[in-house]
Amino acid sequence: MITIESLSKKYGSRTVVDGISFAARPGRVTGFLGPNGAGKSTSMRMMVGLTRPTSGDVTISGRRFADLPNPGLEVGVMLDASAQHAGRTGREILGIAQQLIGLPARRVPEMLELVSLTETESNRRVGGYSLGMRQRLGIAVALIGGPSVLILDEPANGLDPAGIRWMRDLLRGYADGGGTVLLSSHLLHEIEVIADDIVMIGQGRIVAQGSKAELLQAAGTVVRARNMAALARALHESGLTTTTLPDGALRADADPAVVGLVARESGIALTELRTAGGGLEDMFLQLTADTQREGKAA
């Protein structure tokens, strides 16, 4: 369980993280989603004590990170898979973590097997690793202490499709076993596929949070009928807000079931009824349009 309360970070007058609060719960994968520069990495560094918050608190299983006696046993962290001494072998990097946490030596080969790094690969220096191999090694370092909480910054970066599938299955299994996973991404698809809960951040502020199901529902319903005027009237009379889409259909801020019911009671035959947009991606672009770099230029 990770609890974040009113966490803020200012650099001079620039506010990078602006009073974010959320919780990542056990048994669930929480996706931390936002465009580049939204404050995801800074927030994650604050969670593990690498950056001092300007204000606010983070607790992990009820304790501040700095108060954990042997953090490697409780929290697995991977903030940047490339942040390793290029001259060490993958096996040595795992060995250092194993020794520092005070784990039995058998954990090293166990973790190498878990992340599918071969004997030969593990004896090579990480300077020659691909980004995907570094991500696997980073996951191994994070998991070596058998922690119950995982904090991963962009773990899917650089993985090939098979690697992404592997990572998804691993984290799914981990959460199903009772673990807490917080992972960040700017890749909407990845979060949509893996996360149970989503926290969306833009310009340091949380713009949306909730379970994936709730957030998808909040995206609204696209509805179309032969008689569009009658449909619009019926929806408005039921107190629903609508917007007309470029192709003439209406987008209503309600569940498809509610919209369908309204139409039936008004005797309107629908020709189309579906959840709005392509899921989170539309919502992500919509919610972050005013905070994104591209949005500013436009």
Added chain:
Amino acid sequence: MTTLVLDRGLERLVAADQVPLSRVTRVELRKMFDTRSGFWLMASIVIAALLSTVGTILFAPDADLTYYTFAKAIGFPMTVILPMIAVLAITGEWSQRSGLTTFTLVPRRRRVVLAKVIASVTVGVASMLFALATGVAGNLVGTAIAGVDLVWDVSFAHGVNIVLGSLLCLLTGTMLGILFRSSPVALVAYFVYSLLLPTVSGLLAASKEWFHDLRPWVDLNFAQSALFEGSLTGEQWAHVAVSATIWVVLPALVGLRLVMTSEVK
């Protein structure tokens, strides 16, 4: 697979006590040797000691073939290599960014820095003992080849002073590493400090009367050089203590403050 990942048994197996300083120190020592560059830096100590010994045997005049000549010849490269080792032991965490892992596994940064200091001093003491022992061998072989009498003109106390002097060089490196947290900046700073500053200080002492008397108190290079020469008077010890406080202890405390508050990215 799930049991491997969420291994609750591990917590029972491993004491959830604080990571002890001794363990962090052992890991820091391991990290000084486990990269190719680190390995060669350590190997350069051995290589430099052997080359200096051979050089002394070949090129020193027979009359100068005494233990002190060997100790001085071998000691000089140590005062260059040991600070580099000390600098890199600290700055690697930032320059190579491995600090992201180190400081999340041991959030008490002061403990990590202390472990690095202990590990560096351990390497420093071992290197100096090796250097002095190499000097003994060099003296034995050298005088035998030249056919001159063996002269042991370094007392035990002097030997201890030489080790202390070299450790001060090493700790200066540690201080610069903590203060700058960047390998190139700290290394350049060390050479400015050890090569440029003595010249400036010497010129100033020659031209300004008031600085001439002040110099031993504020010029660590100058005060420290007495350690390599032999035994020190009480006042000379005071010089070393005061100038080391100014040049090593105080900046290291400022640096430690920066290490505690700085962001690890």
